[in-house]
């Protein structure tokens with residue numbers, strides 16, 4: 001539409017003189033105000049006749065990327081609080097989801113609005129931005145958030161209580177009750193210099209997930225059963241990870257959280273389909289051993305694989321020898337690469353790094369190590385448990401355990417069940 005058409009539409013909606021509206025519109029557009037926003041501000045200037053928010057009131061399901069000022073009424077499902085750095089400044093933001101009868105939508109609030117899960121609120125003048133391919137409400141200075149006249153009923157979980165297995169990357173304002181299975185203190189080079197953080201593994205009845213605590217809480221100690229409130233979920237090495245921040249609370253529970261069985265057993269096809277799991281078990285036949293297996297060199301700076309003394313990031317380096325296997329495993333439903341680290345590789349090879357170096361020196365060929373591993377593994381059935389990540393290049397399982405499936409009838413039955421998808 002041309003400016004003239006917009007002015008025509010506005011003038012007729014608002015019952016004011018078209019020439020006047022057009023002059024105002026032209027003025028705003030000249031100052032680079034987007035057309036939608038310009039029209040909204042003129043609606044406000046001339047007083048919008050619509051009693052309940054006028055033309056900008058939307059159902060949640062109708063909010064679209066590209067909308068500017070919208071008004072929605074919905075129930076607050078979750079409220080997460082966190083500090084982010086934006087354009088060089090720290091901001092405390094609120095984020096979560098709201099829902100009405102038509103659907104749910106995430107929001108980010110740049111002001112500390114007084115909202116709690118379960119509140120029905122009317123949000124006026126929210127911006128809309130794109131977040132992970134979905135529209136998201138952006139609540140800023142010009143937005144008002146007021147209690148709605150009447151509560152509305154929604155078909156959605158109110159509050160942030162979740163099982164670990166239900167968490168997905170991007171979730172905010174979540175609460176979990178977990179056993180701290182592993183915890184390690186790390187010093188990292190953060191945005192404000194050296195920072196101490198905690199990282200490790202949490203478990204509940206449903207599954208296990210990695211976590212990071214950016215503002216170490218004393219209650220997070222190995223073996224403790226705790227309730228963590230106001231955590232958010234970010235991807236870490238291809239799986240969702242629980243992030244605990246300065247705004248999270250951690251309280252010791254007066255019960256012990258009993259973790260479920262480790263390693264959810266899945267057919268490989270189903271495992272790959274999940275897009276990544278922290279703790280999964282698969283059984284399949286080793287089809288082949290990929291390049292980069294056997295005796296390898298790593299950059300001492302970054303730990304990545306180096307070729308002929310060259311690291312892709314650090315150039316020529318004094319490399320360290322290491323052992324690794326990348327085995328292609330198939331169970332008839334799918335294929336993935338099982339990655340064995342130094343210890344598991346030493347087990348299947350039957351020797352450590354020093355043995356492998358001696359082996360390579362004697363043969364005057366490094367490839368003999370991978371060859372020995374190939375002979376040991378290919379064609380046999382193995383059970384692998386570990387962390388699965390899936391990306392455009394394929395599916396990788398970083399193995400924690402890797403064991404041959406024996407002639408034991410239980411093993412065979414389990415392998416068969418996994419194959420038929422149980």
Ligand SMILES: [Zn+2]
Nearest residue numbers: 299302311314
């Ligand atoms: Zn490097």
